[in-house]
Amino acid sequence: MRNATPPCLDSFCRLDRLGLTVRDQIVHPDHSVLVCTPTTPAGPCPACAGPGSRHDTVVRKLAHVPFGWKPTILQVIVPRYRCRPCGRVWRHDVCAAAPTRGKLSRDAVTLAVKHIVLDRLSIARIAAILGVAWNTCSDAILAAADELLFHDPTRLDGVTTIGVDEHVWRHTRFGDKFVTVIIDLTPTRTNTGPSRLLAVVEGRSKQALKQWLQQQSESFRDGVEIVAMDGFTGYKSATVETIDDVTTVMDPFHVVALAGEKLDRCRQRLQQETLGHRGRSQDPLYGIRRIARTRAALLTKKQWFRLLNVFDQDCHTPFAVSWEAYQRVIDAYQADQPAEGKKIMTRLITSLQSSVPTGLEELRSLGHTMKRALRT
Numbered sequence: 001m002r003n004a005t006p007p008c009l010d011s012f013c014r015l016d017r018l019g020l021t022v023r024d025q026i027v028h029p030d031h032s033v034l035v036c037t038p039t040t041p042a043g044p045c046p047a048c049a050g051p052g053s054r055h056d057t058v059v060r061k062l063a064h065v066p067f068g069w070k071p072t073i074l075q076v077i078v079p080r081y082r083c084r085p086c087g088r089v090w091r092h093d094v095c096a097a098a099p100t101r102g103k104l105s106r107d108a109v110t111l112a113v114k115h116i117v118l119d120r121l122s123i124a125r126i127a128a129i130l131g132v133a134w135n136t137c138s139d140a141i142l143a144a145a146d147e148l149l150f151h152d153p154t155r156l157d158g159v160t161t162i163g164v165d166e167h168v169w170r171h172t173r174f175g176d177k178f179v180t181v182i183i184d185l186t187p188t189r190t191n192t193g194p195s196r197l198l199a200v201v202e203g204r205s206k207q208a209l210k211q212w213l214q215q216q217s218e219s220f221r222d223g224v225e226i227v228a229m230d231g232f233t234g235y236k237s238a239t240v241e242t243i244d245d246v247t248t249v250m251d252p253f254h255v256v257a258l259a260g261e262k263l264d265r266c267r268q269r270l271q272q273e274t275l276g277h278r279g280r281s282q283d284p285l286y287g288i289r290r291i292a293r294t295r296a297a298l299l300t301k302k303q304w305f306r307l308l309n310v311f312d313q314d315c316h317t318p319f320a321v322s323w324e325a326y327q328r329v330i331d332a333y334q335a336d337q338p339a340e341g342k343k344i345m346t347r348l349i350t351s352l353q354s355s356v357p358t359g360l361e362e363l364r365s366l367g368h369t370m371k372r373a374l375r376t
């Protein structure tokens with residue numbers, strides 16, 4: 001019989017590379033705990049570089065990669081030393097095991113990032129796998145992404161066009177938590193490849209974007225020519241206040257969404273004015289709410305008939321006019337030639353600027369927003 005190698009728990013649990021060794025294990029029904037101590041040598045006093053003697057120990061808990069289908073927690077016994085010459089007390093350096101103040105081991109961070117990027121798992125699911133709170137997991141992933149992104153010094157070179165958008169990072173009972181996502185659109189503009197992620201920053205305020213732009217180098221800001229964004233004016237002022245000579249544009253998706261929203265508002269207003277209550281299934285303006293948001297070229301004969309029936313009533317004229325404007329916006333982005341699209345859009349914006357009669361407040365406000373947000 002061959003000599004079996006004695007089992008080495010440290011390498012099996014991937015602790016050797018983290019500079020830790022197992023001292024004990026505690027198996028609970030729903031998680032396991034590995035009690036560890038550092039294997040790295042103790043450093044000198046950080047203040048005077050003098051020698052120290054063992055003072056006491058503190059316990060640091062780190063979520064680790066799960067073993068045996070259970071979350072695994074490392075309970076690291078971290079020694080503290082007292083400097084003999086100056087009396088200062090310091091902790092044993094365990095940065096090989098986890099980032100400073102991190103609550104996940106380095107292997108757990110790698111696993112979490114892999115799960116979110118490759119396996120598309122939700123943060124809630126990853127948090128459950130690791131046995132940590134949602135916030136702990138989210139913070140660790142954001143910090144790791146930051147480290148990965150900011151370690152490539154050339155990643156911001158040659159960026160001329162960026163896109164800014166807000167995303168819900170988490171739904172909570174007390175409201176949604178937002179992040180601002182900044183993407184490099186230069187490759188799509190120059191037809192050289194897909195867009196790529198530049199940064200994710202907390203919040204969706206003017207301040208969030210402004211602060212990020214200010215943190216970048218002057219040569220980066222000088223290179224940016226176009227910033228595409230939704231209608232949120234905070235992003236626009238953050239951009240023009242930080243970058244000289246920049247053009248801000250509203251991206252097509254948001255322009256169409258905004259025009260559609262104005263159309264809905266107009267429909268709901270007329271519904272109240274004509275019938276005095278919110279839309280019910282038998283009401284003509286309610287029945288065509290989806291048809292109205294469909295591109296004209298895609299409507300069936302029956303749908304056209306229902307729509308024209310509504311337009312026919314005089315009290316619905318503002319709705320018919322708003323619908324026309326909404327369809328022009330879609331046409332502009334569907335045009336085969338960008339020049340053609342631009343012509344349609346310019347004509348629309350000019351007409352919304354000059355001749356909007358009263359009773360069409362939604363269109364007037366659409367005109368204002370587009371004028372502010374679009375290059376014309």
Ligand SMILES: [Zn+2]
Pocket residue numbers: 045046047048049050083084085086087088
């Ligand atoms: Zn000292």
